[in-house]
Amino acid sequence: MTNSKRALISFSIMALMLIMVGYGQSWNVALAIFNLCLISAVMSMGLNMQWGYAGLFNAGVMASTAIGGLTAVLISYSPVSKAWSVGGSSLSAALVSLLLTIIASVVIWKKIPKSSKRTWSMTAVLLLGYGFIRFFYEQGTYAIEAVDPAKTGFLGGLGLPILFSWLAGGVAAAGLAWLIGRIALGLRSDYFAIATLGISEIMISILKNEDWLSRGVKNVTGLKRPVPYEVDLQQTEWFINLVNWFYGTADDGSALSADVMREALQLSAGVFVKLCYSVLFVAVVLIILGFATRALNSPWGRMMRAIRDNETAASAMGKDITSRHRQVFIIGSAVIGISGAMLTTLDGQFTPGSYIPLRFTFLIWVMVIIGGSGNNLGSIIGAFITWFVWIEAEPASLWLLSNLDLFLDETSPLKLHLQDVAPHMRMVLMGLILVLVLRFSPKGILPEKAPDHY
Amino acid sequence: MDYSTDLLNALVLITNYVLIPSISYGSQLALGAVGVTLVFGILRFANFAHGEVMSFGTMATIFITWWFQSMGISMGALPTALLALPFAILITALLVVAIDKSIFSFYRINKSRPVTFVVASVGVMFMLNGLVRILIGTDEIIFRDGQKFLIKAGAFKKMTGLSEGLALKQTQVLTFVLAVIAVLALLWFLQRTRTGKAMRAFSDNEDLALLSGINPERVVLVTWIIAASLATLAGVLYGLDKSFKPLVYFHLLLPIFAAAIVGGIGQPLGAILGGYVVAFSEISATYAFKKFIKYIYPGDFVPEGMLQFLTTEYKFAVSFLILVLVLLVRPTGILRGKVL
Numbered sequence: 001m002t003n004s005k006r007a008l009i010s011f012s013i014m015a016l017m018l019i020m021v022g023y024g025q026s027w028n029v030a031l032a033i034f035n036l037c038l039i040s041a042v043m044s045m046g047l048n049m050q051w052g053y054a055g056l057f058n059a060g061v062m063a064s065t066a067i068g069g070l071t072a073v074l075i076s077y078s079p080v081s082k083a084w085s086v087g088g089s090s091l092s093a094a095l096v097s098l099l100l101t102i103i104a105s106v107v108i109w110k111k112i113p114k115s116s117k118r119t120w121s122m123t124a125v126l127l128l129g130y131g132f133i134r135f136f137y138e139q140g141t142y143a144i145e146a147v148d149p150a151k152t153g154f155l156g157g158l159g160l161p162i163l164f165s166w167l168a169g170g171v172a173a174a175g176l177a178w179l180i181g182r183i184a185l186g187l188r189s190d191y192f193a194i195a196t197l198g199i200s201e202i203m204i205s206i207l208k209n210e211d212w213l214s215r216g217v218k219n220v221t222g223l224k225r226p227v228p229y230e231v232d233l234q235q236t237e238w239f240i241n242l243v244n245w246f247y248g249t250a251d252d253g254s255a256l257s258a259d260v261m262r263e264a265l266q267l268s269a270g271v272f273v274k275l276c277y278s279v280l281f282v283a284v285v286l287i288i289l290g291f292a293t294r295a296l297n298s299p300w301g302r303m304m305r306a307i308r309d310n311e312t313a314a315s316a317m318g319k320d321i322t323s324r325h326r327q328v329f330i331i332g333s334a335v336i337g338i339s340g341a342m343l344t345t346l347d348g349q350f351t352p353g354s355y356i357p358l359r360f361t362f363l364i365w366v367m368v369i370i371g372g373s374g375n376n377l378g379s380i381i382g383a384f385i386t387w388f389v390w391i392e393a394e395p396a397s398l399w400l401l402s403n404l405d406l407f408l409d410e411t412s413p414l415k416l417h418l419q420d421v422a423p424h425m426r427m428v429l430m431g432l433i434l435v436l437v438l439r440f441s442p443k444g445i446l447p448e449k450a451p452d453h454y
Numbered sequence: 455m456d457y458s459t460d461l462l463n464a465l466v467l468i469t470n471y472v473l474i475p476s477i478s479y480g481s482q483l484a485l486g487a488v489g490v491t492l493v494f495g496i497l498r499f500a501n502f503a504h505g506e507v508m509s510f511g512t513m514a515t516i517f518i519t520w521w522f523q524s525m526g527i528s529m530g531a532l533p534t535a536l537l538a539l540p541f542a543i544l545i546t547a548l549l550v551v552a553i554d555k556s557i558f559s560f561y562r563i564n565k566s567r568p569v570t571f572v573v574a575s576v577g578v579m580f581m582l583n584g585l586v587r588i589l590i591g592t593d594e595i596i597f598r599d600g601q602k603f604l605i606k607a608g609a610f611k612k613m614t615g616l617s618e619g620l621a622l623k624q625t626q627v628l629t630f631v632l633a634v635i636a637v638l639a640l641l642w643f644l645q646r647t648r649t650g651k652a653m654r655a656f657s658d659n660e661d662l663a664l665l666s667g668i669n670p671e672r673v674v675l676v677t678w679i680i681a682a683s684l685a686t687l688a689g690v691l692y693g694l695d696k697s698f699k700p701l702v703y704f705h706l707l708l709p710i711f712a713a714a715i716v717g718g719i720g721q722p723l724g725a726i727l728g729g730y731v732v733a734f735s736e737i738s739a740t741y742a743f744k745k746f747i748k749y750i751y752p753g754d755f756v757p758e759g760m761l762q763f764l765t766t767e768y769k770f771a772v773s774f775l776i777l778v779l780v781l782l783v784r785p786t787g788i789l790r791g792k793v794l
C-alpha cells in the first residue's frame with residue numbers, strides 16, 4: 001500500500017471515530033478532543049523535526065510547552081501597574097546585576113590567562129554578583145508579591161491580543177532551546193535525553209515557585225480569548241437566528257418551545273466557540289505542515305537525514321554536526337513552543353502544576369513513534385490516535401466495567417476499586433501501544449518516505 | 455553560654471538537619487543508581503523505567519506487609535516491611551525478567567541502536583506506572599510500623615543539656631545498614647564470583663567476553679535480577695523513610711541518573727559515591743545556614759538573611775547542576791566510567 005493511501009485510510013478512520021464520539025457522547029466532547037488533537041499534532045510535528053529528521057532524543061518537550069504557555073500569559077495579561085511601580089526598579093536592578101556579573105566573568109575568562117589569579121577573581125566576581133542579584137531580587141519580588149496577592153501579586157503581562165503569543169511563544173521556546181543546546185548538545189544521545197529531562201523539570205519548578213512572574217501554583221486564570229464567549233453569543237442576534245435556522249421547527253411544523261430553544265442555544269454556543277478554535281488550530285497545523293514538508297524535501301532535509309543516519313559520514317562531507325543539531329533543535333522547540341501557547345490559549349488559564357513529563361514529554365514521544373518518525377503526516381495522525389486513546393480510554397474502560405455486571409456485584413469492593421482506577425488504564429494502554437508499535441511496526445503507521453533523489 | 459557549647463550546638467544542628475538526612479537519602483539514591491549503572495554497563499542504555507521498577511517493588515512490599523499484618527505477623531520493633539522485602543524482591547525480579555524476555559531481548563538479538571532501547575523503556579515506564587496506579591491507587595501510603603525513633607530530639611536535649619536536639623529515626627539507621635550490606639554483597643559478587651567476573655568482562659568488552667565463552671543471556675539475566683532487587687530495596691527504604699506515592703518515584707529518576715553519571719556510568723562504586731554527592735549537595739544547598747552561622751561565629755553576630763542558597767523547591771535543580779557540571783568538566787564522571 002502506498003503512503004498516500006495509508007494516510008487517506010488512517011485519517012478517514014480517525015474522522016469516523018470523532019464523528020462517532022460526536023453522536024455517541026456529544027459534539028462538545030468530540031470537538032474538545034479534536035482541538036487537543038490539533039495542538040498535539042503541532043507538538044508532535046515539532047518533536048518529529050528533532051527526532052525524526054535529526055535523531056535527537058529530546059526528553060524535555062515539556063520545557064518548550066511550558067515556556068509557550070508562560071508567554072501566552074506574559075503577552076495577553078494586562079500589566080499590573082502597581083506591581084511595576086513597587087518592584088519594577090529593584091527587579092531591573094537585579095537584572096542589571098545579573099548582566100554585569102555575566103559580562104564581568106566572561107571578560108575575566110577571556111582576558112586573564114589560566115592561573116590562580118583567574119580562579120580567584122572569577123570566584124570573587126561570582127560571589128559578589130550573587131550577593132547583589134539576591135539582594136535586589138528579594139527586595140523586588142517581596143514587594144511585587146505583596147500587591148493584592150489574592151488577585152495579582154505578579155507583574156502581569158503586556159496586555160496584547162493573545163494570538164500574538166503564539167508567535168512569541170515560538171520565539172521564547174527557540175531562545176530557551178538555544179540555551180539548552182549550549183549546555184546539552186554534543187552529549188551522547190542517552191545523556192542528552194537525561195539532560196533535557198532535567199532542564200524541563202527545573203523549568204517547571206521555576207514556574208511553580210516564581211510567584212512574581214506568573215503567580216506560581218496560584219495559577220493565572222481568565223486569559224483573554226481570541227474567540228467570542230459563549231455567554232455573549234447566546235445574546236447575539238445573528239447567532240440566535242443561525243440556531244433558529246439550523247434547528248428550524250419541530251417535526252410537525254410548529255415552533256420549538258422556549259426551553260428546547262434555550263438548550264439548543266447553549267449547546268450550539270459551546271460547539272461554535274470550539275469550532276472557532278478549530279479553525280485557528282487547523283490553520284496553524286497546515287502552515288507548519290507546509291513548511292515542515294518543504295524543509296524535509298529540500299537539500300536541508302536531506303542533509304539532516306544524512307546526519308541522522310551516519311554522523312561520521314556526514315561530518316566527513318564537511319557538515320558541522322553540532323551546529324546543525326542545534327539548528328534543528330531550536331526550530332523544533334519553537335514549533336513546540338507555539339503549541340504550548342495555543343494550549344494555554346485554549347484553556348484560558350496557566351497552571352504550572354499541571355505540567356508533568358508523562359503527559360507533556362513522553363506522550364508526545366508515543367505520538368511521534370506510532371505515527372512514524374520522520375514523516376510529518378505520520379506525526380499528525382500519531383497525535384490524533386494517541387490523544388483520542390488517551391481521552392477515550394477512561395470512558396471505554398468504564399463502559400467495559402459496566403458490562404461486567406454479569407459476574408460482579410454492584411457493591412463488590414473489587415468493582416468499586418476498578419471504577420476508581422479506570423482513569424489509569426490509559427497509562428497501560430499507551431505503554432502497550434508504544435511497545436507493540438516499536439516491536440512489530442517500528443516505522444509507525446505512515447513510514448518515512450524513501451527519498452527518490454539518492 | 456560559652457563558645458565550646460555553641461560549637462557543639464552547631465555540630466548537632468548540622469548533623470541533625472544535613473548529615474543524617476543526606477546519608478539516608480544518599481544511600482537510597484546510591485542503591486537506585488547502582489541498578490541504573492549496571493543496566494547501562496551491561497545492556498548499554500539508560501533505563502527510564504527504573505523509577506517505576508522501584509515503585510512496583512515498593513508496592514509489592516506494601517501488599518505483602520498488609521497481608522502479614524492481617525495475619526498478625528510482625529517483627530516487633532522493626533518494620534514488618536523488612537519481612538516482606540524478600541518476597542517482593544522475588545516478584546519484582548520475576549516481572550523485570552519477564553519484561554526483558556518479552557520486550558528488550560528482541561532488540562538485543564537484532565542489535566538495535568541504544569536509543570531504541572531507551573524508547574522501549576519509556577513504553578515500559580508507562581505500563582508499570584499505570585499498573586502501579588491501578589493496583590494500589592495514587593494516594594500517599596505510610597507503611598512503616600514498629601519503633602519510629604531511636605533517639606528523640608527532646609530526650610537528646612535533656613541528656614546532653616544542649617539547646618539543639620538530635621533525632622535519629624530507625625528507618626535512617628536501617629537504610630544505612632541495609633545499603634552497606636547490599637553494596638558489600640554486590641561488590642563481593644562482582645569481584646569474587648565467576649558470574650560477577652563474567653559481568654565485569656562483558657561490560658568492559660563485549661566481543662572479547664563472547665569470545666571467551668561467556669553466555670550473554672545469563673549475564674543479562676543476572677544483571678536484571680540484581681537491578682530489580684536493588685531497586686526494590688531502594689524503593690522500600692525510601693518509602694519507609696518518607697512515604698509511598700507513585701508519582702514521587704518517577705521524580706526520583708533524575709537524581710538517580712545524576713548520581714550514576716556523576717559517579718561514572720557503568721561503575722557501581724561510582725554510583726554509590728554519586729548518590730552521596732547528589733544527596734549531600736541537594737540537602738546542604740537547600741538548608742538555611744542562619745542558625746549554624748549564629749552558633750559558629752564568636753560574638754553576637756546574627757546574619758540577616760536565612761543564608762539558604764536555594765529554596766527547597768529547587769532540589770531538582772541541584773542534582774541537575776551537578777550533573778551538568780560533571781558532564782562539562784569531567785564527562786566520564788568521578789571514577790572514569792564509559793567514555794561518551
